[in-house]
Amino acid sequence: xxxxxxxxxxxxxxxxxxxxxxxxxxxxxxxxxxxxxxxxxxxxxxxxxxxxxxxxxxxxxxxxxxxxxxxxxxxxxxxxxxxxxxxxxxxxxxxxxxxxxxxxxxxxxxxxxxxxxxxxxxxxxxxxxxxxxxxxxxxxxxxxxxxxxxxxxxxxxxxxxxxxxxxxxxxxxxxxxxxxxxxxxxxxxxxxxxxxxxxxxxxxxxxxxxxxxxxxxxxxxxxxxxxxxxxxxxxxxxxxxxxxxxxxxxxxxxxxxxxxxxxxxxxxxxxxxxxxxxxxxxxxxxxxxxxxxxxxxxxxxxxxxxxxxxxxxxxxxxxxxxxxxxxxxxxxxxxxxxxxxxxxxxxxxxxxxxxxxxxxxxxxxxxxxxxxxxxxxxxxxxxxxxxxxxxxxxxxxxxxxxxxxxxxxxxxxxxxxxxxxxxxxxxxxxxxxxxxxxxxxxxxxxxxxxxxxxxxxxxxxxxxxxxxxxxxxxxxxxxxxxxxxxxxxxxxxxxxxxxxxxxxxxxxxxxxxxxxxxxxxxxxxxxxxxxxxxxxxxxxxxxxxxxxxxxxxxxxxxxxxxxxxxxxxxxxxxxxxxxxxxxxxxxxxxxxxxxxxxxxxxxxxxxxxxxxxxxxxxxxxxxxxxxxxxxxxxxxxxxxxxxxxxxxxxxxxxxxxxxxxxxxxxxxxxxxxxxxxxxxxxxxxxxxxxxxxxxxxxxxxxxxxxxxxxxxxxxxxxxxxxxxxxxxxxxxxxxxxxxxxxxxxxxxxxxxxxxxxxxxxxxxxxxxxxxxxxxxxxxxxxxxxxxxxxxxxxxxxxxxxxxxxxxxxxxxxxxxxxxxxxxxxxxxxxxxxxxx
Ligand SMILES: *Cc1c(COP(=O)(O)O)cnc(C)c1O
Numbered sequence: 001x002x003x004x005x006x007x008x009x010x011x012x013x014x015x016x017x018x019x020x021x022x023x024x025x026x027x028x029x030x031x032x033x034x035x036x037x038x039x040x041x042x043x044x045x046x047x048x049x050x051x052x053x054x055x056x057x058x059x060x061x062x063x064x065x066x067x068x069x070x071x072x073x074x075x076x077x078x079x080x081x082x083x084x085x086x087x088x089x090x091x092x093x094x095x096x097x098x099x100x101x102x103x104x105x106x107x108x109x110x111x112x113x114x115x116x117x118x119x120x121x122x123x124x125x126x127x128x129x130x131x132x133x134x135x136x137x138x139x140x141x142x143x144x145x146x147x148x149x150x151x152x153x154x155x156x157x158x159x160x161x162x163x164x165x166x167x168x169x170x171x172x173x174x175x176x177x178x179x180x181x182x183x184x185x186x187x188x189x190x191x192x193x194x195x196x197x198x199x200x201x202x203x204x205x206x207x208x209x210x211x212x213x214x215x216x217x218x219x220x221x222x223x224x225x226x227x228x229x230x231x232x233x234x235x236x237x238x239x240x241x242x243x244x245x246x247x248x249x250x251x252x253x254x255x256x257x258x259x260x261x262x263x264x265x266x267x268x269x270x271x272x273x274x275x276x277x278x279x280x281x282x283x284x285x286x287x288x289x290x291x292x293x294x295x296x297x298x299x300x301x302x303x304x305x306x307x308x309x310x311x312x313x314x315x316x317x318x319x320x321x322x323x324x325x326x327x328x329x330x331x332x333x334x335x336x337x338x339x340x341x342x343x344x345x346x347x348x349x350x351x352x353x354x355x356x357x358x359x360x361x362x363x364x365x366x367x368x369x370x371x372x373x374x375x376x377x378x379x380x381x382x383x384x385x386x387x388x389x390x391x392x393x394x395x396x397x398x399x400x401x402x403x404x405x406x407x408x409x410x411x412x413x414x415x416x417x418x419x420x421x422x423x424x425x426x427x428x429x430x431x432x433x434x435x436x437x438x439x440x441x442x443x444x445x446x447x448x449x450x451x452x453x454x455x456x457x458x459x460x461x462x463x464x465x466x467x468x469x470x471x472x473x474x475x476x477x478x479x480x481x482x483x484x485x486x487x488x489x490x491x492x493x494x495x496x497x498x499x500x501x502x503x504x505x506x507x508x509x510x511x512x513x514x515x516x517x518x519x520x521x522x523x524x525x526x527x528x529x530x531x532x533x534x535x536x537x538x539x540x541x542x543x544x545x546x547x548x549x550x551x552x553x554x555x556x557x558x559x560x561x562x563x564x565x566x567x568x569x570x571x572x573x574x575x576x577x578x579x580x581x582x583x584x585x586x587x588x589x590x591x592x593x594x595x596x597x598x599x600x601x602x603x604x605x606x607x608x609x610x611x612x613x614x615x616x617x618x619x620x621x622x623x624x625x626x627x628x629x630x631x632x633x634x635x636x637x638x639x640x641x642x643x644x645x646x647x648x649x650x651x652x653x654x655x656x657x658x659x660x661x662x663x664x665x666x667x668x669x670x671x672x673x674x675x676x677x678x679x680x681x682x683x684x685x686x687x688x689x690x691x692x693x694x695x696x697x698x699x700x701x702x703x704x705x706x707x708x709x710x711x712x713x714x715x716x717x718x719x720x721x722x723x724x725x726x727x728x729x730x731x732x733x734x735x736x737x738x739x740x741x742x743x744x745x746x747x748x749x750x751x752x753x754x755x756x757x758x759x760x761x762x763x764x765x766x767x768x769x770x771x772x773x774x775x776x777x778x779x780x781x782x783x784x785x786x787x788x789x790x791x792x793x794x795x796x797x798x799x800x801x802x803x804x805x806x807x808x809x810x811x812x813x814x815x816x817x818x819x820x821x822x823x824x825x826x827x828x829x830x831x832x833x834x835x836x
Pocket of ligand 1: 144145146149576577578657658659662683684685686687689
């Protein structure tokens with residue numbers, strides 16, 4: 001980052017009277033100085049003495065003091081970054097996302113600020129150690145899964161690449177639910193992650209904005225005779241920003257994650273409420289605060305709740321008002337530089353209502369013409385699509401939009417009318433195109449197609465892996481691709497190597513650094529140099545020792561969380577991700593049942609002993625996903641209880657899979673399961689974390705697996721199953737019975753399930769699962785892929801039996817993982833989309 005300017009850019013003076021007239025706001029004649037808290041130990045000591053007001057030092061107060069101390073160490077750089085960014089020397093990027101799955105912040109901050117060693121030393125004075133203190137931090141679980149974690153990895157890479165990117169999200173009071181397993185069933189517990197306070201956040205009350213809801217619109221002619229629109233009688237909700245620091249990797253930049261909290265606006269007329277009942281009126285107003293109460297726990301599906309649309313608009317409006325205010329403070333009413341100086345990235349359609357909202361603000365608040373406002377909007381917005389699954393494509397009823405956001409609906413209709421003129425121009429006389437491409441879906445009830453709104457309003461539309469982007473262009477968005485081929489581009493996802501290798505796997509990091517020096521940390525593609533050492537026996541041996549130790553750590557964790565004993569000499573076979581039919585945890589457990597049957601039959605010659613770990617949360621309303629969790633738990637129970645089986649096979653369901661769990665899981669994994677039905681997983685990012693940590697992958701030709709194979713070579717990857725094209729072709733005449741007839745193994749698995757072997761005391765609970773496997777409408781094609789999956793699993797076992805070869809392949813996988821650093825992904829966004 002270039003040296004920040006010492007002066008604050010002048011804000012245009014506000015016409016509003018200052019609310020604090022009695023306080024003189026003139027600048028002091030002498031600058032006020034204070035002693036900087038120049039060292040971390042001083043900051044921590046001060047926090048303990050003066051910051052916390054505790055009488056005794058419990059472990060949690062050490063964590064609080066340390067986190068506050070680390071934050072204090074960031075404040076000067078954070079302020080300097082802001083001063084610099086307020087000059088708009090660099091283009092400013094706003095990353096809008098309903099989800100940021102940040103996990104813990106302490107380890108990441110210490111690594112990026114290069115304070116880890118110092119912290120380890122200073123904690124000895126407090127008779128504790130960093131590993132234990134770090135465990136006390138509650139995960140910031142403001143996301144469901146891959147999409148939210150991607151946003152978090154992106155923030156780390158943006159700061160590390162010195163980009164002026166602000167994350168805008170919602171400060172949910174309740175994050176992703178905590179999962180408990182009771183009698184094999186998922187139970188959801190609320191996640192009150194803020195209960196003990198959040199030491200990282202800063203409430204920025206001076207940046208509050210108001211977000212309108214409800215009311216109605218009116219049209220009038222202004223003095224110049226132009227038609228103007230006003231949104232009248234709306235109710236305002238206050239959006240209060242809470243900022244979290246996002247430190248770059250040792251580069252002096254501290255970016256911001258700005259999370260909005262909804263609060264009731266207090267200038268209301270008491271007479272409106274219950275005959276002046278003050279207390280009731282205040283309580284009623286608290287309804288506003290529900291907007292940011294809870295994260296919706298649905299992954300890859302929309303649930304269409306009114307409150308969710310309120311969240312989406314609340315985030316979009318507050319964030320746009322915030323960035324407009326920053327711009328206007330420097331450029332006044334000259335909007336000619338707006339699109340040059342700003343880019344807005346929409347993380348899926350969740351914040352896509354930002355398109356009409358930016359139009360509204362430019363038209364109604366700043367008085368621009370439609371043409372100018374549209375030019376600015378479509379030169380600023382960029383949209384990332386995350387899924388092809390139809391159940392995930394957001395649509396909002398027009399009636400709901402009319403009642404909740406009447407002015408926004410008017411603008412959507414106008415955008416659509418002008419867009420359809422373009423369609424008519426491109427395809428004269430083709431009325432079917434008008435219906436299929438319209439932002440408004442006709443039917444008994446009209447709906448707004450949010451993905452189409454996002455495409456029409458953006459200059460860039462990107463998919464998240466090569467295959468996914470290709471499928472978007474050929475299928476779902478084909479007409480739009482024909483109209484605007486240049487809007488479409490691919491940005492394959494990535495993960496931050498700081499959290500997902502350096503911080504979570506210190507032993508492997510130090511082994512690699514001993515061989516390669518430190519350069520690979522700043523440019524992960526340098527990991528390819530590891531390939532030169534695969535024939536160096538001493539290095540391979542050390543590599544194997546590190547893995548073994550990480551497996552021991554994982555085994556301890558699995559034991560603590562699930563009660564199941566894993567033996568680190570066995571193959572660790574892991575599938576952790578949201579539970580969804582398309583991800584096919586069911587295929588995995590069918591293979592486990594197959595192995596179990598082989599063991600019961602005594603067919604164990606050359607069998608490689610395995611520990612199978614499965615973890616993930618099901619959406620609370622997703623009955624089939626919850627049944628699959630129950631089946632995994634019941635199978636685990638039968639397997640683990642049989643002393644004749646456990647030398648060969650053990651199965652654990654890990655409760656409450658989250659970011660911190662993954663930080664322990666991926667270093668200790670031998671085999672990563674990425675087995676979605678081809679064409680259904682947009683990218684996957686869990687696959688990349690495992691690869692970085694030297695796991696081998698068994699997987700389909702889906703999402704980023706395709707590119708992983710390109711990097712590592714198919715001889716170092718266990719590929720199986722139908723490809724996306726074959727899945728599409730078979731769909732219309734899928735006949736699972738034919739596959740079952742060909743496969744004795746599959747027949748036996750089905751027979752055992754039907755016989756109730758895993759549910760003797762709970763008859764019929766797995767009927768829906770058995771039916772799904774045998775259903776000609778099974779979109780996930782379990783029966784079709786089962787035999788080839790078992791064949792690939794045998795290849796896995798054969799390679800694992802040759803440990804030297806296995807570990808060489810492990811090294812090759814790690815060496816090939818550099819392409820999946822989110823630093824590389826973000827460099828692509830920077831160069832090809834943001835041009836920042
Ligand atoms: C990486 C990650 C995901 C995404 O995993 P996929 O296998 O790509 O679905 C989900 N949840 C958590 C906690 C993660 O760390």
